[in-house]
Amino acid sequence: MQRNKGSTCQMSGYMMNEQQLVRDCLKGKAAAQRSLYEQFAAQMLGVCYRYTKSVQDAEDVLQEGFVKVFQYLGQFRGEGDLGAWIRRIMVTTAINYLKKNSKYQYDLSFSAEDKSFLHPVSPDNPAITLDAKQLADLIRQLPPGYQTIFNLHAVEGFSHVEISAMLGIHEGTSRSQYARARSLLITWLQKESEPSKITRYARS
Amino acid sequence: MPDHEFDKALGEKASSLLVEPSPAVWEAVAARLKEKKRRRAIIWWFSAASLLCLSLGASWWWESNRSGQPTSTNLSDAKAVSSQAVDLAATAEAVAANEHTIVTPQKNKTTDGITAPYTDASSDNTTTSANSTNTTRFKNTKANKKEAKENNKEVIANRAVTANSKDLTANKKNLTAARKTKKPDHLQRVQRASNNEQISLQQNAFLPHDASLFQDQAQRADRNKQKAAKDLTLNKVAAPYLSAYLFQTGSNTPNILAPTGKKTSQHLLHNPAPEVEIATAAGSEWAYALDLKMGYSSLQSGLFESFKSSTPEYQASYANPGANNISSLALPSNLTFVQRQPSTIKAGPAFQAQFQVSYPVSRKLRIGVGVQYSYSSNLIKFGDVVDSSTALVGNRFLVAMAAPPGTSAKNEDFTNSFHAVLFPVELSWNFDRNGRWFLNSGFSSGVLVGKNAFQFNSQSGYYYRDDKSFNTIQTALFTGIYYTVNPTAGLPISLGPVVQYNLNNNDNTGGNRKMLFLGLGTRLKLRQIR
Numbered sequence: 239m240q241r242n243k244g245s246t247c248q249m250s251g252y253m254m255n256e257q258q259l260v261r262d263c264l265k266g267k268a269a270a271q272r273s274l275y276e277q278f279a280a281q282m283l284g285v286c287y288r289y290t291k292s293v294q295d296a297e298d299v300l301q302e303g304f305v306k307v308f309q310y311l312g313q314f315r316g317e318g319d320l321g322a323w324i325r326r327i328m329v330t331t332a333i334n335y336l337k338k339n340s341k342y343q344y345d346l347s348f349s350a351e352d353k354s355f356l357h358p359v360s361p362d363n364p365a366i367t368l369d370a371k372q373l374a375d376l377i378r379q380l381p382p383g384y385q386t387i388f389n390l391h392a393v394e395g396f397s398h399v400e401i402s403a404m405l406g407i408h409e410g411t412s413r414s415q416y417a418r419a420r421s422l423l424i425t426w427l428q429k430e431s432e433p434s435k436i437t438r439y440a441r442s
Numbered sequence: 443m444p445d446h447e448f449d450k451a452l453g454e455k456a457s458s459l460l461v462e463p464s465p466a467v468w469e470a471v472a473a474r475l476k477e478k479k480r481r482r483a484i485i486w487w488f489s490a491a492s493l494l495c496l497s498l499g500a501s502w503w504w505e506s507n508r509s510g511q512p513t514s515t516n517l518s519d520a521k522a523v524s525s526q527a528v529d530l531a532a533t534a535e536a537v538a539a540n541e542h543t544i545v546t547p548q549k550n551k552t553t554d555g556i557t558a559p560y561t562d563a564s565s566d567n568t569t570t571s572a573n574s575t576n577t578t579r580f581k582n583t584k585a586n587k588k589e590a591k592e593n594n595k596e597v598i599a600n601r602a603v604t605a606n607s608k609d610l611t612a613n614k615k616n617l618t619a620a621r622k623t624k625k626p627d628h629l630q631r632v633q634r635a636s637n638n639e640q641i642s643l644q645q646n647a648f649l650p651h652d653a654s655l656f657q658d659q660a661q662r663a664d665r666n667k668q669k670a671a672k673d674l675t676l677n678k679v680a681a682p683y684l685s686a687y688l689f690q691t692g693s694n695t696p697n698i699l700a701p702t703g704k705k706t707s708q709h710l711l712h713n714p715a716p717e718v719e720i721a722t723a724a725g726s727e728w729a730y731a732l733d734l735k736m737g738y739s740s741l742q743s744g745l746f747e748s749f750k751s752s753t754p755e756y757q758a759s760y761a762n763p764g765a766n767n768i769s770s771l772a773l774p775s776n777l778t779f780v781q782r783q784p785s786t787i788k789a790g791p792a793f794q795a796q797f798q799v800s801y802p803v804s805r806k807l808r809i810g811v812g813v814q815y816s817y818s819s820n821l822i823k824f825g826d827v828v829d830s831s832t833a834l835v836g837n838r839f840l841v842a843m844a845a846p847p848g849t850s851a852k853n854e855d856f857t858n859s860f861h862a863v864l865f866p867v868e869l870s871w872n873f874d875r876n877g878r879w880f881l882n883s884g885f886s887s888g889v890l891v892g893k894n895a896f897q898f899n900s901q902s903g904y905y906y907r908d909d910k911s912f913n914t915i916q917t918a919l920f921t922g923i924y925y926t927v928n929p930t931a932g933l934p935i936s937l938g939p940v941v942q943y944n945l946n947n948n949d950n951t952g953g954n955r956k957m958l959f960l961g962l963g964t965r966l967k968l969r970q971i972r
Contacts, residue, residue, distance in 0.1 A: 266479060268472070275468055283467075284459035297467050304471045309478070370459040377456060392453045423452070 256320050263311055275304055278321060282328045288374050288389050289332035291382075295339070303331040329394055333386065333404060342382045368430065376426050384419035391416050484878070488925050488938075495939035499960045503738050503789045729808070730968040731798045735922075735940050737961015739792035739818035741948060790819030790857055792959050794942075796866065806872045814864040814886065818957055819857050822896060858895035860948075860957075862916050864888030877929045880936060883921040890914050897949055917945040922963050936965040 259277075262270030282303065286296040306327050314323050336342040368376070377385055390396045390404070391412070398412040405412070794817070800810030868884035890912060897908050922940030940963040944956045 271475065272468065272472070275471065279463050279467070280460040283461040283463045284457075287459065287461050288456060293461075296461070297463055300463055301467050301470050301474075304467075305474050305478075308471075308475055368455075370455055371461075373452070373455050374459045389456070392449050393456045395453070420449070 257316055260311060260314060260316065260320065263308060271308060274307075278324050279304075281321065282324060284370070284374070285325055285328045286332055288377050288393065289329070289336065289386060291342075291378060295335070299328065299332045299335045302335065303328040306331060325394075329390070330404075336382060336386060368427070372430075376423060376430075379426070380419050380422060384415055384422065387412055387415045388419040388423070392420070484925075491923070492939060495960075499738065499939075502958075502960060503740070727801075729800050729810075731800065731810075732966045732968060733794070733796035733798060733812070733814075733963060734965075735794040735796075735959075735961050735963040737792055737940070737959055738789040739957055739959045740789035740820050741955040741957060788821040790821045790859075792816075792818040792961065794959070798866070798868065800868070800870060803869075808870045810866075810868045810870060810884075812866050812868070814866055814888070816862045816864055816888075817859065818862070818959060819859045822856050822858060856896060859893065860890060860895065860912075861892035862888055862890045864916060864918070866920065868920075878926045880924045880926070881921070882924060882940075883919075885917070885919055886942075887915070887917045890916055911949045913946050913948065913950055915946065918942050918957075919945060920959075924963065924965055934967045936967070938963060 259270055259274055263274055279300065283296055283300050286299040286303070287293065290296045290299060303324075307324050310327070314320065377388060380388060386405070387401060390401045391398065396404070398409050398416070401407075401412045402409040794814055796812050796814035798810045798812030800808040802808050864886040865888050866884055866886035868882055871881045871883075873879050873881060893909060893912055895907075895912070897906055897911055920940065920942035922938055924936035924938040926934050926936040928934055940959075940961055942959040944958070946956070948955055948957055
């Protein structure tokens, strides 16, 4: 979702463009802060949702992320897209959250030797008939390591070099993990369409 | 579908996800923003308060280190600090009597090392005040009280003479009368000096009666010089002289030297922030803490006094004529004195280390007791000007500075050091909601366990060593404002400005100088009660 610089928003009765909104947030105006939050909260929770395994964790990341947004808003130059800037903060916050949270620790071992999640690669890419929520739920079923790298590369657009730097892993590891995540998703997407056939077969 | 298109479609689909958060998320974010804002304000206030305290401390330190010009005064000290003040009063009296209003700052070098900076371009008839100078000069010395009384009688006699005569002849008579009076040698010398000076004043110009003192000091200095070699230490020269003249310290042998003048990342939504109980919570247990305070200490006549004027003691005597039989003299009612403390005593480094246990009295208040080692010091410099006195008579301003006799040990620094063990009783009041700000005040008493210090005899302007003259029992009031940096940590650290003021005098020689400590305190709470 691309937003134009200076775009107008109206939330909580607070109507102004982004630049004015940022200025008011920097002044500490609570109404402006709330307006900014309401403008981006749903989108950013969608980001956080894809990186975590539960809504609770996602909302924790969202909370932490918005605190950082307001804390470092002074560093936003106003040149780029505010949404993209906030999204970057959310992604970084989510990764830090995964690193700190013990229940994600074990599965975040990005070992290239780990063969436990190897899946056969499907020769054909299936059509994506799922909506965003269903697709996100599929992504969240990936092992945390796969999930993170898939989100970073396929959704956020980071290169494997950048991902390796962010996660502290080897570039090759990022590539292989992404490939496995992708094949696993394709397999699951194919299976998503199969149950309906099976159901139909069962009914017939 | 090609791989890249499939990946692109997958990414766009996934990124378009919108999930509405629960209202509690914003509440948690708002609460944390508010907390950060409040903390930022506290930090600013704390910084401003620290800056203010540092400024006050620096100005105080600078004031106490400043020398060569009048700074803080205390007329209760004046009695002991300066006999010059009395001389100046006599000068003022004489000036008033002769209705001279112009004071000409003309420096008169009377004798080597002794200077009377200002002289009045007037007149005559100074005998009475000169003699009263002699009276007052020695009245604080028990050994000389009797002699002072005799001298007083002579003063009255001289006044009678002076009243009838304004010329040189009268002074000569007076001088003769003084010579006839049976007095100890040193008093005769002083008297002679005064009278001689009066004669010379009449021949030249008016010299404040302070000059008699200077003359006296000059004579003493000359006598010392005659007795001693140039580089002979003053200890050898002045000890017997001073012990007879000035000191009643009770010391065995006074050693006399010449002066010279976390980020709280509580997840409010799903992991509600734990309620932090501070160490002062009611019903909790004993808490232990280590304190370290560092700063400067100095002898103070009064807290933050810069100037103080007062009516001198003898002026009150004039107001009550029956007591001293000196009713015939009129003294200006607007006569006041401004006098500074000995210029040579400066602030020195000090620190205190303390172990303390405390127990909660209420939810916000704890009472604690502890044991404290205290080191305090002040710096003295042998060889500076002893002191100065200033007399104000109406719009006339007179000032005199005196350098003491003695030639040795000039410009040598010495640190008076005091070691004490104190037992403080402290009330610690937490006055904010988060257990960060504490006002710690209390009372401490203990004993002086060690010292390496010189005493200052302000009458003569000499430093001398007499360990017995220091007060062994020390009592003090202290207070400080502490800010706890990490109240939820295992070992919370607090710090803030502290001040401690001794209730008793540093010594028992009759002065009124008390030790003042200003510094920065740090407290490490060894056990945080939850």
